[in-house]
């Protein structure tokens with residue numbers, strides 16, 4: 001099982017196990033990780049699952065589609081090249097050990 005380390009904006013880490021194919025937002029919610037809210041249930045409309053994905057993993061992800069990019073533009077936290085909506089990301093075996101940093105605005 002891939003192990004994923006979510007890191008809150010205050011530096012608190014949460015190391016959790018995920019299953020391949022699982023939705024990354026759901027992994028955070030299932031493990032009660034503060035900083036991922038997911039108000040819209042995962043339909044890429046609320047932006048409250050925004051996170052900064054491990055830069056080593058970003059090139060392996062399908063790029064954000066037009067809708068995800070539009071929602072990201074509306075999130076209150078600063079955007080970076082590795083900003084993604086976690087509800088749009090499926091866990092893969094290559095994600096084992098990845099770090100997902102969470103924005104201060106979602107606590």
Ligand code: FES
Pocket residue numbers: 025037038039040041042043044045046047048049050071085086087088
């Ligand atoms: S859960 Fe709402 S945009 Fe991801």
